[in-house]
Amino acid sequence: MKVLVVDDEKLLVKGIKFNLENEGYQVDSCHDGETAVQMARENSYDIIILDLMMPRVDGLEACQQIRSFSTVPIIMLTARSEDSDKLLGFESGADDYITKPFNILELKARIRALLRRASMPxxxxxxxxxxxxxxxxxxxxxxxxxKDGAAVELTAKEFDLAELLMRNPGRVYSRDSLLNLIWGYDYQGDARTVDVHIRRLREKLEKVPASPEFIITKWGVGYFFAE
Structure with a gap:
């Protein structure tokens, strides 16, 4: 498995690289968003670990640029724990986030979970x-x-969410149940994460996102796929 680690904290990158290589991963690294986008274009990565605050091009913009040509799973690293920062990360196309400082075991677990979902057995x-x-x-x-025969690029989490809803038309899922099913029971994120992904799915899959035909809101309850 090939991983790209991007952070302007060189000691942190060195530590992540050391630990992941000991797990058998092939790890590339860089220290700014502009280089990260270029490396993502020129290489085929299984997952990218991307810091939020970086020089030249920050993590949000880098994530958006990478999303324009790739659906590679992206984990965002952030030193700020505000929900608004996390939601911005998801808006830009990130699949998961970890707040600094973090335990390397948690990062490894998040990587394994994303890779497992991205490559169905x-x-x-x-x-x-x-x-x-x-x-x-x-x-x-x-x-x-x-969509109408044309391929639609979805992130790993967007695909998992779309598949779950399409497999169970008419079944209403609460935000908490979707967090548990798609992100895992140990996920500590905000339930609004689900809203962000639902909105992105509507923008990509619905003919008129503002008046969805398939991905429907059950007010006060959650979401379901129309029968």
């Missing part, structure tokens, strides 16, 4: 049927989605 994928709902087609085996 072969046995599970082989038994998964293609889901078709109106103008949308979702292929769990290939982990791709098409």
């Amino acid at each position: 072969a046995a599970q994928a082989a038994s998964s049927d293609v889901l078709t709902r109106g103008h949308l087609t979702l292929d769990p085996k290939r982990r791709n989605v098409k």
Whole structure:
């Protein structure tokens, strides 16, 4: 597995690189967002660990630029714990975040969880049927989605969320249940994370995002996929 670690704190990068390489990962690194975007274009990474506050191009802008050409899972590192910063990270396309200072064991666990979701086990994928709902087609085996026959780029978490909802049309999921099912029971993030991902899914999958046909809000309860 190939990982890109991006942070202007060189000692932190060195420590992450050392620990991940001991786990068998191949690790590249850099110290600013501009270089990170260039490296992401020129290489095929399985996951990117990206700091929020960096010189030249910050983590938010770098994440947005990477998202314009790649769906690689991205973990955002931030020294600030405000919910607004975390939500901005998700808005820019990040799949997960960790607040500094963090335990390296937690980072490893987050990496494993994202990689596990991004590469569905072969046995599970082989038994998964293609889901078709109106103008949308979702292929769990290939982990791709098409809208009116055209491919739509989704992040790992967006795909997992879309698949869960499409597999269970009519079933209403609360924000907390979606956090547990998609992000994991040990996830400590804000429930508004779900709202951000739902909005992004609507923008990508619905013909008229402001008047969704499929991804519906059940006011005061949660979200469901129309039957």
